[in-house]
Amino acid sequence: MSLDVVPGVVAVVLVTAVTLAIGTYRQRFSRTTSDFFVASRTVRPGLNASAIGGEYLSGASFLGIAGLLLVFGADMLWYPVGFTAGYLVLLVLVAAPLRRSGAYTLPDFAEARLGSRGVRAACSVLVVAVGWLYLLPQFEGAGLTLAAAVGAPRWVGAVVVGVVVVVGVGSGGMRAITFVQAFQYWLKLTALLVPLAVLIVVWVGEGAPGPVAATDTAQWSLPLAAGGGAGLYATYSLIVATFLGTMGLPHVAVRFYTNPDGGAARRTTLVVLVLLGVFYLLPPAYAFLGRVYGESLAAAGRSDVMVLELPRLVLPGVGGELLTALVTAGAFAAFLSTSSGLAVAVAGVLGQDVTGRLPLLGSRTRLDGVPAFRLGAVIAVTVPLGVSLLVPDLGVARSVGLAFAMAASTFCPLLVLGIWWRGLTAPGAVAGLVAGGLGCGGAIVTTFSPARLSGWAGVLLEQPAAWSVPLAVVVMVGVSLATRDRVPPHAGRFLARLHTPESVRT
Template sequence: MIDSWAALVGVVLVAVTTLAIGTWGLRFSRTTSDFMVASRTVRPGLNASAIGGEYLSAASFLGVAALVLTFGADMLWYPVGWTAGYLVLLVLVAAPLRRSGAYTLPDFAEARLQSRGARAVCSVLVVAIGWLYLLPQFQGAGLVLRQAVGAPPWVGTLVVSLVVLANVTSGGMRSITFVQAFQYWFKLTALLVPAAVLVAVWVGDGAVNPADADGPGSAGIWSIPLGEGGAQGLYVTYSLIVATFLGTMGLPHVVVRFYTNPDGRAARRTTLAVLGLLGLFYLLPPVYGALGRVYAADLADGGATDTLVLELPRLMLPGVGGDVLTGLLTAGAFAAFLSTASGLTIAVAGVLGQDVTGRRYGDRRLSGVTAFRVGAVLAVVVPGVLALASMDVGVARVVGLAFAVAASTFCPLLVLGIWWRDLTAAGAVAGLLVGGLGSGFAVAWTLLTTATEGWAPVLLGQPAAWSVPAAFATMVVVSLATRGRSRVDARRFMVRLHTPESLPLDRG
């Protein structure tokens, strides 16, 4: 039996609208460059909206509110870090990365280091991070449909997979750009309208202070330090800051969007606009978390905190009004899954299409567009199957781990590759392996064990504070030890990265 017709209608409308916009964008997609980077013609305003659409994932929509409900105001480090990461991206990476002329992160690594080995390691990491980030999107979609509509969890995963595949394989980056831009503004509206209504209800009820409410775990405590304070809490806080501040520049689906800008100046303008759009959006999820501490504190006791945003309207406003708001929020959440999953699929498909299916498929080489489409199928099927088979984990937790892996691998590669001429292929590969294997082990340990006592769960649950410095140090030390093997034209490539396109430059 369907629990909420309004939620079902909202999901159907979002899916149909997404397919309609993607189909409209299909008429602009003709070449491999269209599919991979929209022929590098996306203007800053449209690109910023598209980045906001794909970046604001299940963790942003459901996870932040759940964390604030459970742990209080200290969880605001997550949205602060996710937004501030674009400031680091703006200052250090955005424009030079666009000037590199790459299509993907492995393209950049090979062009900068002239190393097929570095490209291969980067390809593996892009796919691993992409699949790790896709997993909570598919799980979250199943959770939303189960909670709002009463459907089995596999239905949400299947619907998101099919819609994403239809859009990505038909129009690639061209189509997805229009889809994601629409989905940002729809998600913002879907959060803003119910939040305004619920705040009005809260004021009408006497405006109970969330800090005085019986919050989960500790009555009346609004701010519970990460790790319950002390040395462990301090470590967790700093590690979270490192992961979120530095992980953004290493996320494949974020980086690939900067390749779609016409030039480096447009890439910087895009990043600046994204900062404003994310700052506006992240004002809203904490409102739901704060209201949840007043009206839905018991959700934390049952381990259902990720459903807070969907449950809150019906708890605060019983009847048709609450059901309509739940439908709007359900549609917004589904848009979040679709937009983020689309961006990740594009990023992973680009790498798989170039470095796996594009090399040999059967006995013949695939065309660029066909290889991209085959890569998209692989990009979706693997995490989709894992989402159906794996345990249920918090969406914000898994996304946080993906940030830690990205910060431990691609952040050192991009920062040193763009700003340090002496980075060598051997140093880059060694650093990628140290950071990737270290943070990867931490991810596997965290997802497969339930230990909570001692320093081991703390160090492995938030690995960025040690894995990021280890990766940076390894790249520097090994590069210095192998300085004689650095590419001879590194200086020329560095000039290309840092010279504005408006200046005359021999790039031959």
């Protein structure tokens, strides 16, 4: 091992050790099923907001956004805008009612609202699909990070993240990873902020040179996509996916079940908006410095690791290696925290609907509670880990965008209509979920396929949210109106519960 990679190795080892240490310490307080699923609904707004920031700011936020800005320009600013603004929509429409539902998972909410096992089954499949789709770029990004920082084979980072997440989630569930993720948010913020401050000082000391290519810089600053009508459509489709997809992400939704009450859920969302707003000021600054010092990375197709490579390019020597180690620690924390949140969300669904139905060896008793959750955690991590090892180079930010589009096209209509419209029926919900899911399914198949369509057909498939979300809403409302005799008898009482503050009910 060469000396220049030692700081990066030490950084990764320290992040892994601290993650396991915090999780192991908090494991002592995880005893009941409620502890594992929703931390017994005792997480206060400040801690919960930090934990949400930790799990929400994934590898796409830490590495991918700066890389996209470097290559494609100001159009990609819609990613951080959408990722943040999605919480404003969630705050207004969903946060408090979702907590008052008393559910553990999204399928729990759907079944309680509509009284249908069929709707629950459809939601369970979609939670697992969205969770696995979002886990794929976490493993890929971890491999890219270790390969760029310490020269390790790309499979090493993915395997390390997978093992740490299985151990952490399986040992303490939601209660344990809440503290881990809160720590990791502040680590990620520090890991970007401190190197950026040093790099800006160096840049100013060198006379504040501008970006290398003036013509590219002019195009880079265009406010909308340069691809004509198709490019403009892709931009607006991205906005729809990120604005509306946040509320449907399973690892985000499950976080609001951990608050003590609906008011705490709203306060949590407000703090999250502040934390995300502060964080997303940093990737554009890295992208600008990348235009000054790292144009060769974009030309070589290595924009995804620009944030990791930039300190070495700006500040060669020991100082650059130490800054790279700090950025590497933050990037690895991003993959660990997001993967942990997704694993908890998927494990909760699998533990209730799949592994919880398996018989114990040599008996007729079924797995339930904590054992079913732990087995679900193993499955939740190993399946996408295996896929990421078999199918590398998916593209971190692109895969995350597809997960947002899928969530926006399925769970967003279900949650908004389920919370605000009494007329939603089980057949309508299933039909809308299927329509939205199939609409995004074409984009997923296209992404994994070596052959892609060109022209408008390719754009519509690769960025489906602008048409798949309206399609899901229209189908869900239309079928519900056609089956209005199937409105659950308890719908009025359930909606009253969702919209009545706990203090009033008490």
